[in-house]
Amino acid sequence: MLPTVLVLIHLQPESQATVSAAFNVITALDPSALDDALTRHADEIRVVLTNGTVGIDASSIARLPKLELIGALGAGYENVDRDAARARGIVVVNGAGTNDDCVADHAFALLLGAVRQIPALDRACRDGVWRDDLPFQPNFSGKKLGVIGLGNIGKKVAKRALGFDIEIGYHNRRPNPDVAYTYFDSVLALAEWADYLVLATPGGAGTKHLINAETLAALGSHGYVVNVARGSVVDTAALADALERGVIAGAGLDVYEGEPAPPALLIESKRVVLTPHVGGRSPEAVAASVQLFVDNATRHFAGTPVLTPV
Known part of the structure; x- marks a missing residue:
């Protein structure tokens, strides 16, 4: 059975397909959808996919008892509460180098x-x-x-x-x-x-x-x-x-x-x-970052070290 990922950022169809091939996907792009996902699917979600701008805060992490891995597309991860993740032993990775x-x-x-x-x-x-x-x-x-x-x-x-x-x-x-x-x-x-x-x-x-x-x-x-x-x-x-x-x-x-x-x-x-925060966005960069996220998750669930921990 595929692990469940909570996706907090918009993905293009190609990226959505890459993630969907490796995970059962739940998408929450606004606060209402996030609250609904945390309420209805908390016991399923093992992975969160976000970015540095959206991040994920300590209160949301606290509502996910099965969470093991947080991935941030691109290099940024400033709005991911790493202290809350670290306290729970949750691995945080990013897309370092891809864009x-x-x-x-x-x-x-x-x-x-x-x-x-x-x-x-x-x-x-x-x-x-x-x-x-x-x-x-x-x-x-x-x-x-x-x-x-x-x-x-x-x-x-x-x-x-x-x-x-x-x-x-x-x-x-x-x-x-x-x-x-x-x-x-x-x-x-x-x-x-x-x-x-x-x-x-x-x-x-x-x-x-x-x-x-x-x-x-x-x-x-x-x-x-x-x-x-x-x-x-x-x-x-x-x-x-x-x-x-x-x-x-x-x-x-x-x-x-x-x-x-x-x-x-x-x-x-x-x-x-x-320009509207598009410096790291290109088909090549996004595809590489999404693939790195999947590779990191695959390694994590196989019990081997992830490639880009933060």
């Missing part, structure tokens, strides 16, 4: 779009505005890129930047001895040095509003910031003010505070490029 290339690609799309003002130029062209009536945009290449969070995604962003003759600096909690890039021991120092900041750091309390008014002022009027990490890393109000006053030149955000509602303070700004 790294996709996120790094998207970070560059946002950065190029912001620096070269691609969305604004697209609109102007459609409105019949010729180039002589538009301001010049700066070169993209030959600048300095600061990466905040030089993990797998951050390294891929840095690798892509090298093709544009861009100098790389980074900030982590500690230096990485395996890279030759310049290490900065504070976000502020990195911002003062950089022309571009790309945020690829984990979310959570430790990085909340890591990018604030002081950091943006240090980045300066020719600087650009791109966030493909978590919305909480950037102080939205400070960013909106910095964009409006020209404290920085522009921004690209795939994530923002208050998701899924659009960031009201930013949507009228012509200096920011916005």
Whole structure:
């Protein structure tokens, strides 16, 4: 008999088919459906499939006495209550590595779009505005890129930047001895040095509003910031003010505070490029993450170590 999984996130038909081949699936995409599933199927559910944004809280975990495994698609797992899971011996896994290339690609799309003002130029062209009536945009290449969070995604962003003759600096909690890039021991120092900041750091309390008014002022009027990490890393109000006053030149955000509602303070700004948290979404990335979840579950129920524990 197949184990039962409670799915808390929307799955495309292909992903649904992959999961359904390995599990008996119960889907709950809103609080009412979740409460119903926890009430009616608590003694059946052995696995939960979620993501970092939706997560699963301690109260829901407490209502699932047979729960053994929680899987988060993608790299994020910040809203999974790992303390509650750990207290029960519940294994938590994620999709580490499955969407790294996709996120790094998207970070560059946002950065190029912001620096070269691609969305604004697209609109102007459609409105019949010729180039002589538009301001010049700066070169993209030959600048300095600061990466905040030089993990797998951050390294891929840095690798892509090298093709544009861009100098790389980074900030982590500690230096990485395996890279030759310049290490900065504070976000502020990195911002003062950089022309571009790309945020690829984990979310959570430790990085909340890591990018604030002081950091943006240090980045300066020719600087650009791109966030493909978590919305909480950037102080939205400070960013909106910095964009409006020209404290920085522009921004690209795939994530923002208050998701899924659009960031009201930013949507009228012509200096920011916005996308709705799609940086890690591609057919290839999602398929790989779903398959990794199934592989992790298969190993767990076979009594062998999972591939990507968190």
